[in-house]
Amino acid sequence: ATERTLSIIKPDAVAKNVIGEIVTRFEKADLKVVAAKMIHLSREQAEGFYAEHKERPFFGALVEFMTSGPVVVQVLEGDNAIALNRELMGATNPKEAAAGTIRADFASSIDANAVHGSDSPASAEREVAYFFSADEICPR
Ligand code: CMP
Numbered sequence: 819a820t821e822r823t824l825s826i827i828k829p830d831a832v833a834k835n836v837i838g839e840i841v842t843r844f845e846k847a848d849l850k851v852v853a854a855k856m857i858h859l860s861r862e863q864a865e866g867f868y869a870e871h872k873e874r875p876f877f878g879a880l881v882e883f884m885t886s887g888p889v890v891v892q893v894l895e896g897d898n899a900i901a902l903n904r905e906l907m908g909a910t911n912p913k914e915a916a917a918g919t920i921r922a923d924f925a926s927s928i929d930a931n932a933v934h935g936s937d938s939p940a941s942a943e944r945e946v947a948y949f950f951s952a953d954e955i956c957p958r
Pocket of ligand 1: 871876880910928929930931933934935
């Protein structure tokens with residue numbers, strides 16, 4: 819079924835100047851960008867986005883990293899988009915990410931891991947709405 823998922827190109831990948839290379843992987847896999855913007859997240863925005871991780875030991879470092887520089891947030895649309903995007907990304911820890919995945923090729927650590935992607939339909943719905951209003955999404 820056609821789905822939408824939220825993708826974030828994280829500060830490390832933006833700093834490495836590989837926004838285009840990452841978007842190309844989405845496009846080559848038939849995912850379409852239907853919304854996109856670059857933002858430098860505030861502490862409040864990052865804490866709210868990652869609220870489910872609030873009690874985890876890595877929460878402080880995660881918020882620190884995600885606010886360290888600009889990110890590119892995008893809505894990707896396509897058949898099976900949520901799982902497909904996670905396949906393209908590879909495992910959270912780049913050391914465990916399969917060869918040829920975005921994290922294997924561009925990530926340097928579990929914190930600086932290049933990309934985020936929604937992990938379920940429920941998170942996709944929440945995460946898309948967290949960054950985009952309905953009129954910022956352009957069906958195509
Ligand atoms: P992301 O998909 O953006 O969701 C939460 C982020 O926390 C995750 O990617 C990692 O970058 C970061 N993180 C740091 N340590 C861990 C950990 N031990 N387990 C899961 N996520 C972690």
